[in-house]
Amino acid sequence: MNIKDLDLNLLRLFDAVWRTRSVSLAAQQLGMSQPAASQGLARLRSVLGDALFERSGAGVRPTPRADRLAQAVQLALGTIEEALNVSQVFDPMRSERVMRVHLSDIGEARFLPDLVLALQRLAPGMRLEAMPLAHDKIGPALDNGQLDLAIGFLPEVGETLQQPLLSDRYVLLLRQGHPVAKRWAQLKNAGSPNPDEVHALLAELEFAAVRTHADTLRILELMHWQHRLRLTVSHFLSLPGIVRSSDLAVLMPHNFAKGFADAGALAILEPDLPLRDFTVSMHWSARFDKDPCLQWLRAHVSRLFSTTHTSSSTEVES
Structure with missing residues (x-):
């Protein structure tokens, strides 16, 4: 096959379905209807000559060909996104990005209120979703973009970039x-x-x-x-x-x-x-280290925790 036969949007669709294991969730993430996603997947199957995904329970599972293709597609999309973002100036006041963050239940109760207030003031169009995952799911979710950040005491989340917070x-x-x-x-x-x-x-x-x-x-x-x-x-x-x-x-x-x-x-x-x-840290994937939106969010989370850590230290010393 020739690369000219491929639509970049079909590769984005393939990546989303592979990550979510669901055509409907992939369509939702990409802002398209499920019928349109199904039609796009059919076009990609025709071009590549492979089923790519098979029905499995409530979702789909990738074929061996799809699993081999996934890493190359993600690398290519990441390279394109990074190149496009080099000259991009991130404006939090205009961003409508959905940010997905892993926190434990006590993490949500303790830190989400401050983070939500900060986003309402500095990035009013941004949406935040708390996505608590099992520890063995956090690393893969960060790497495939299903999750943007993970915050907590997470010594077993695999190879991620991280920053100690408190x-x-x-x-x-x-x-x-x-x-x-x-x-x-x-x-x-x-x-x-x-x-x-x-x-x-x-x-x-x-x-x-x-x-x-x-x-x-x-x-x-x-x-x-x-x-x-x-x-x-x-x-x-x-x-x-x-x-x-x-x-x-x-x-x-x-x-x-x-x-x-x-x-x-x-x-x-x-x-x-x-x-x-123990140490509470912020974790993210090296794939998205240069994403300007995530860089802004990480910097703000770091400032919020720095303030919390200072007040906590004062309480302990007194």
């Missing part, structure tokens, strides 16, 4: 009147408590945990507390209310635990735990 630590959150909280305060007031005494005290706790938060579950294992796990839930945000009305304790990042404790009736304990310290 440091945090895991603490224990429990109700203020909890017997362990009272005895913890007594030990602290008496001076430097004996580590064995502290461990024996904390071993009396019963715990709630988040199913998908592997690090807190790992801490429970390393402390030999896993047999004290009484409740497992899907999201962190359901836990403060449960902790407030029960004797369960939960391991939670300090940045979020402090907000819940400040609202009343909850206490924070800060024992010396394994894997206690």
